[in-house]
Amino acid sequence: MTIDASTDAPPILEIDGVTKTFRARLGLRRVKISAVDNVSLTVQAGSTLGIVGESGCGKSTLARVIVGLHKADGGSVRLAGTGFNGGKRSREIVEHTQMVFQDPYSALNPRASVGESIGFPLRVQHVPKEEIATRVAKVLEDVGMHPNYSTHYPHQLSGGQRQRVNIARALVLRPKLVVLDEAVSALDKSIQAQIVNLLLDLQTAYQLTYVFISHDLNVVEYMSDKVAVMYLGQVVELCDAAALYESPLHPYTQMLLTSIPTLDPTQRAAQETPDNAEIPSPLNPPSGCRFRTRCPFAMDICAEQAPTMITARPDHGVSCHLFDPDHGDPARISTEGTR
Amino acid sequence: MTEGATLTAAELRERWYQNEISVPPISYWSVVRRRFLRNKLGVVALAVLILIVAAAVFAPWLSPYDPLIGKPADRLENIFSFSSGHPLGTDEQGRDMLTRVLYGGRLSLLAGFVPTLVAGVIGTIIGTWAGLVRGAVGAILMRAMDMLYAFPAILLAIAVGASLGPGLTNTIIAVSIVFIPPVSRIAESETRKIVTAEYVEAARLSGASRIRILRTQLLPNVLNEIIVYSSGLVGVAMIIAASLSFLGLGSRPPTPEWGYMLESLQGDIYVVPAVVAIPGLFIFLTSVTFNTASDALREAMDTRLS
Numbered sequence: 057m058t059i060d061a062s063t064d065a066p067p068i069l070e071i072d073g074v075t076k077t078f079r080a081r082l083g084l085r086r087v088k089i090s091a092v093d094n095v096s097l098t099v100q101a102g103s104t105l106g107i108v109g110e111s112g113c114g115k116s117t118l119a120r121v122i123v124g125l126h127k128a129d130g131g132s133v134r135l136a137g138t139g140f141n142g143g144k145r146s147r148e149i150v151e152h153t154q155m156v157f158q159d160p161y162s163a164l165n166p167r168a169s170v171g172e173s174i175g176f177p178l179r180v181q182h183v184p185k186e187e188i189a190t191r192v193a194k195v196l197e198d199v200g201m202h203p204n205y206s207t208h209y210p211h212q213l214s215g216g217q218r219q220r221v222n223i224a225r226a227l228v229l230r231p232k233l234v235v236l237d238e239a240v241s242a243l244d245k246s247i248q249a250q251i252v253n254l255l256l257d258l259q260t261a262y263q264l265t266y267v268f269i270s271h272d273l274n275v276v277e278y279m280s281d282k283v284a285v286m287y288l289g290q291v292v293e294l295c296d297a298a299a300l301y302e303s304p305l306h307p308y309t310q311m312l313l314t315s316i317p318t319l320d321p322t323q324r325a326a327q328e329t330p331d332n333a334e335i336p337s338p339l340n341p342p343s344g345c346r347f348r349t350r351c352p353f354a355m356d357i358c359a360e361q362a363p364t365m366i367t368a369r370p371d372h373g374v375s376c377h378l379f380d381p382d383h384g385d386p387a388r389i390s391t392e393g394t395r
Numbered sequence: 396m397t398e399g400a401t402l403t404a405a406e407l408r409e410r411w412y413q414n415e416i417s418v419p420p421i422s423y424w425s426v427v428r429r430r431f432l433r434n435k436l437g438v439v440a441l442a443v444l445i446l447i448v449a450a451a452v453f454a455p456w457l458s459p460y461d462p463l464i465g466k467p468a469d470r471l472e473n474i475f476s477f478s479s480g481h482p483l484g485t486d487e488q489g490r491d492m493l494t495r496v497l498y499g500g501r502l503s504l505l506a507g508f509v510p511t512l513v514a515g516v517i518g519t520i521i522g523t524w525a526g527l528v529r530g531a532v533g534a535i536l537m538r539a540m541d542m543l544y545a546f547p548a549i550l551l552a553i554a555v556g557a558s559l560g561p562g563l564t565n566t567i568i569a570v571s572i573v574f575i576p577p578v579s580r581i582a583e584s585e586t587r588k589i590v591t592a593e594y595v596e597a598a599r600l601s602g603a604s605r606i607r608i609l610r611t612q613l614l615p616n617v618l619n620e621i622i623v624y625s626s627g628l629v630g631v632a633m634i635i636a637a638s639l640s641f642l643g644l645g646s647r648p649p650t651p652e653w654g655y656m657l658e659s660l661q662g663d664i665y666v667v668p669a670v671v672a673i674p675g676l677f678i679f680l681t682s683v684t685f686n687t688a689s690d691a692l693r694e695a696m697d698t699r700l701s
Contacts, residue, residue: 120596123600124600125596125599125600154600155596155597155600157593157596157597158593159593162592162593162594163592163593163594163597164594165594165598165611165612165615165616166423166616167423167615167616168611168615169420169422173594176598176601176603176611177600177601177602180601180602180603180607181601181602207420208420208421209420209421209422209423211421211423211426212420212421222597225597229601
């Protein structure tokens with residue numbers, strides 16, 4: 057089920073029931089890794105959807121499905137009304153969606169100058185030479201770098217500058233949707249702030265829609281309008297960023313939020329998180345609710361039946377039996393858990 | 396400078412910008428060149444190598460004698476026979492050794508360079524293709540290479556050389572076949588490493604075709620390893636070619652070639668040992684300088700500039 061909050065803007069990205077399973081070999085056994093399982097999301101034009109979750113929860117796989125680097129096994133991705141699923145990307149799709157990668161070091165070809173890297177998508181799309189030069193210079197200025205940098209090579213740049221170049225390469229085709237896959241996670245805190253602010257400025261200047269993927273809850277809160285929380289390939293909670301941070305509903309979200317480090321010594325005692333459990337392997341996810349092995353409120357029903365997305369509050373979806381009037385007791389989760 | 400105090404913030408920033416970008420662009424290869432030139436041993440080896448290659452190329456202008464026709468009366472003169480005009484002595488048919496060594500260098504160097512180049516090109520094509528497509532095609536290609544690789548290099552060269560018959564062309568073919576498997580293995584493993592890099596994914600995102608990604612993103616980075624590895628192969632190729640000649644499978648008389656010269660002179664080792672050693676010395680010198688220069692190149696290229 058999809059939560060569709062603001063109906064004023066048309067959705068630019070509609071993900072419906074997307075599933076991605078990787079096949080691998082473990083010794084002689086063939087195994088299936090369920091990386092993304094039945095994820096449905098909608099992103100309004102001009103907004104930012106944040107996706108958070110621990111490492112290995114399928115965030116990056118979902119990002120690659122959205123931009124078409126991976127082919128989804130099931131479900132559909134519709135971009136501004138045009139459906140596509142992996143394979144050859146039409147020029148229109150290429151110009152609509154771009155991605156900024158995580159590692160500023162491996163995301164640039166070490167043998168290509170900055171100008172060659174940024175101009176590459178334009179050359180692929182047969183843009184005339186003179187136009188490429190002016191567009192590269194323009195986009196470099198837009199990301200806060202002097203156009204003369206186009207003749208420099210990646211090894212001459214700092215991490216922050218490299219990430220600016222990565223952003224410039226994603227923007228040079230003037231996309232509508234940009235997927236930011238841990239785009240600031242590899243940077244120093246001070247540089248991170250610069251890049252986050254740059255991204256917000258560019259969102260206005262280029263009228264961009266962002267899908268912002270990160271494991272850093274603070275940055276996601278700052279960047280996003282809506283946030284989807286992912287656990288083992290599934291979206292467990294989806295709502296406005298403010299609502300999520302003020303009153304998280306899903307036990308997993310609550311666990312994540314209490315794990316944010318605080319600088320306030322009086323708060324530290326409350327931070328002792330009871331969770332020491334390992335994340336279950338996506339090779340063999342738990343039956344029913346995938347979170348039940350770590351959930352302090354797990355009930356019998358959780359092992360038997362997978363929860364569906366429930367609109368627990370207006371514009372606030374959660375996938376948990378506690379909020380199902382048939383099984384759960386919503387009052388319990390807001391007070392102290394006894395089990 | 397009186398206007399220094401009245402600079403606006405924008406002008407200051409502009410000035411800072413200009414400072415910042417006044418650093419010239421430095422490409423990867425200019426970094427490699429600078430690092431290589433800092434390595435004294437490598438530079439010396441390269442200089443000696445250039446000297447040997449130049450001497451071989453300009454052999455007709457450097458040597459006053461005919462490399463094929465000698466004076467039997469002057470045969471087997473020892474080295475340093477300056478009075479008779481043969482500083483490196485003469486061989487068993489009275490031909491000037493210096494002339495023969497210079498001319499022999501042409502064939503020996505050819506037998507070193509050409510197989511390396513041929514194997515470099517073919518091996519890179521096979522390896523990058525196998526690394527890119529993987530699956531059944533990649534597996535078949537690489538297992539075929541492994542089969543060839545299972546033989547010791549010199550044995551495989553002898554087997555191929557013997558089945559093709561003697562002659563320089565066949566030697567070059569034999570040595571090329573020997574070198575294709577190791578080159579393609581390096582190309583394949585490098586390709587597999589690079590193909591998952593984020594800049595290759597970014598290229599795929601821009602809608603580029605496979606061939607274009609191979610050409611613009613993969614090859615420039617795979618070639619790195621290939622160049623380093625191949626530069627070390629030239630010396631080995633010369634030795635294998637010389638060995639084939641020594642066994643009578645390589646170049647045929649009377650054309651001078653270092654390996655063949657060693658073979659034809661071996662009977663006279665007790666008469667003029669110094670003269671007999673000369674072709675061997677040149678084989679040794681060339682392959683050692685090649686390997687030293689190759690090591691220096693490897694060090695210069697291993698710059699961790701990603």
